[in-house]
Amino acid sequence: MEKILKKPQCHVLTKAKAEGFAPLEHFCAGDPAVGGDIGQAIDEVNKMVRRMFTGEAVKQTIVILEEDGGTLGSGKLVGVCGVRHLKLFETAVGTQAVAALPPGGYINVIGTDQEYRDYKIKKGGTTPGRHLLGRALKQINKEWHGGQMPYVWAAVLKGNEPSNKMFKSQGFRRCDPPFGGFVLRPGRRSTLNLAIQVQVPQSGVQEGMPE
Numbered sequence: 001m002e003k004i005l006k007k008p009q010c011h012v013l014t015k016a017k018a019e020g021f022a023p024l025e026h027f028c029a030g031d032p033a034v035g036g037d038i039g040q041a042i043d044e045v046n047k048m049v050r051r052m053f054t055g056e057a058v059k060q061t062i063v064i065l066e067e068d069g070g071t072l073g074s075g076k077l078v079g080v081c082g083v084r085h086l087k088l089f090e091t092a093v094g095t096q097a098v099a100a101l102p103p104g105g106y107i108n109v110i111g112t113d114q115e116y117r118d119y120k121i122k123k124g125g126t127t128p129g130r131h132l133l134g135r136a137l138k139q140i141n142k143e144w145h146g147g148q149m150p151y152v153w154a155a156v157l158k159g160n161e162p163s164n165k166m167f168k169s170q171g172f173r174r175c176d177p178p179f180g181g182f183v184l185r186p187g188r189r190s191t192l193n194l195a196i197q198v199q200v201p202q203s204g205v206q207e208g209m210p211e
């Protein structure tokens with residue numbers, strides 16, 4: 001039986017507003033003990049959302065999805081997504097190597113609470129995670145003043161199938177080695193041409209989420 005969210009509602013929070021926002025304290029994307037790439041992602045997401053609550057997170061815009069949500073915090077927290085402005089592969093190769101690139105959008109973190117696995121946003125509709133990612137892309141577009149979308153990228157472990165499906169559904173594709181730990185949603189053609197100018201440092205590529 002398909003489980004359907006009741007009155008799904010997204011809200012946008014600044015890092016400052018997220019600090020001390022009670023629902024974030026109890027957010028849980030699952031048990032890292034499941035192991036593998038999914039377990040590692042769950043562990044990272046739980047820690048990053050916890051840092052949003054304590055105020056230790058990096059500067060980012062936070063988009064949340066609530067069930068039965070009217071005003072902010074009135075519903076149950078379904079999902080959390082943090083977006084930043086960051087140049088392609090900057091977390092992996094360092095600021096110097098990407099100096100010539102235009103800035104892009106970066107999905108710093110995204111997760112849904114374990115209570116909301118196998119839910120749909122409406123009958124016959126998409127999943128909460130995919131819906132939230134779509135809303136986060138809209139937020140990035142807004143922060144780029146509504147013009148053409150910039151490129152958007154994220155670190156996604158290859159064995160994290162639910163996450164891979166979510167990113168693919170929103171137009172992301174996996175990058176070629178040595179950047180195989182990342183997914184990219186292309187923006188304007190000019191930005192893509194510039195993107196291939198990234199130099200891979202001899203020290204190699206740092207995979208995974210940066211925080």
Ligand SMILES: CC(C)(COP(=O)(O)OP(=O)(O)OC[C@H]1O[C@@H](n2cnc3c(N)ncnc32)[C@H](O)[C@@H]1OP(=O)(O)O)[C@@H](O)C(=O)NCCC(=O)NCCS
Nearest residue numbers: 029041045110111112117118127128129130156161162163
């Ligand atoms: C990634 C995430 C946000 C996706 O949320 P979502 O899109 O709402 O959907 P669900 O988690 O319910 O999973 C949806 C899909 O994954 C599939 N799936 C679930 N568990 C799976 C598993 N262990 N192996 C393979 N596929 C799996 C489901 O069958 C479903 O596929 P379908 O839509 O084609 O039927 C959510 O799974 C999550 O928070 N995961 C833990 C944290 C995480 O990995 N975040 C991303 C870090 S990059």
